[in-house]
Amino acid sequence: MMSMRGxxxxxxxxxxxxxxxxxxPAESKLDRGIETMRRESNPTELSSRGExxxxxxxxxxxxxxxxxxxKAGGEPGALxxxxxxxxxxxxxxxxxxxxxxxxxxxxxRDVDVRYVMAxxxxxxxxxxxxxxxxxxxxxxxxxxxxxxxALAQIARTEGDVMGADAELRHYLRLEPTGxxxxxxxxxxxxxxxxxxxxxx
Numbered sequence: 001m002m003s004m005r006g007x008x009x010x011x012x013x014x015x016x017x018x019x020x021x022x023x024x025p026a027e028s029k030l031d032r033g034i035e036t037m038r039r040e041s042n043p044t045e046l047s048s049r050g051e052x053x054x055x056x057x058x059x060x061x062x063x064x065x066x067x068x069x070x071k072a073g074g075e076p077g078a079l080x081x082x083x084x085x086x087x088x089x090x091x092x093x094x095x096x097x098x099x100x101x102x103x104x105x106x107x108x109r110d111v112d113v114r115y116v117m118a119x120x121x122x123x124x125x126x127x128x129x130x131x132x133x134x135x136x137x138x139x140x141x142x143x144x145x146x147x148x149x150a151l152a153q154i155a156r157t158e159g160d161v162m163g164a165d166a167e168l169r170h171y172l173r174l175e176p177t178g179x180x181x182x183x184x185x186x187x188x189x190x191x192x193x194x195x196x197x198x199x200x
Contacts, residue, residue, distance in 0.1 A: 043074030050082065059090040076103060077110060084116060093120045111141045119150065127154050145174035149184065156187075 050065030063086050070079045080103040087096035100117040104110060118133035131154055137147045152167035168184045175181060 041072050043069040043072040043079075046072055047074055047079065047082070050086075054082075054086055054089075059086040062086045077107065077113075080113060084113070088120070093124055096120055097124075109140060111137050111144070115144070115147060115150075118147075122150065122154060127158060130154055143174055145171050145178055146180075148174065149180045152184070152187075 046065050046069035050062045050069060053059075053061035053065060063083060066079050066083045066086070070076065070083075080099055083099045084096045087093070087099065097117055097120050100113050100120070104114060104117070107113070114133055115137050118130045118137065121127075121133060122130035131151065134147050134151050134154075137144060138151075141147070148167045148170040152164045152171065155161075155164035155167060165188055168188055171178070172181060172184050172188075
């Protein structure tokens with residue numbers, strides 16, 4: 001069973017995928033549409049069918065069509081986002097991570113996919129892997145406030161209070177009215193001088 005913190009990171013991954021899309025789990029019918037899939041070679045049509053399966057809640061069927069679209073020459077970034085989304089919706093985080101890893105080997109600068117992979121690693125309890133990915137995200141995009149907040153949450157679970165506070169201050173400097181701002185301020189406590197001492 002996933003821990004409370006694991007469920008938190010699962011929600012973070014799902015929310016991060018809203019711009020990439022998402023769905024809900026259902027039973028797959030493996031032989032349904034196989035002949036149709038074989039006949040079709042147009043990645044747009046295959047992807048469209050995948051969206052149809054996802055809309056019906058059949059995440060495995062959707063996955064099969066998105067993979068077929070990818071193999072048929074479809075746009076990797078968009079299709080990997082959909083593959084990650086349907087796997088996350090189905091609770092299959094290790095499979096989602098595999099798709100993200102494979103994609104990032106050839107597209108290492110895709111910060112959005114790397115950030116989502118970091119949150120999935122955190123959901124599975126891989127704090128070290130999540131931190132590594134988040135640091136790579138911030139190396140490419142240092143002003144991504146949510147990545148600083150995510151690092152703060154991991155640091156706090158590891159007992160690194162100073163590290164967590166530093167990341168929270170980074171977050172507040174970048175997003176003083178962001179969705180985590182209230183929680184970040186509450187976590188820092190009444191230390192206005194600390195909150196103002198944020199490295200540029």
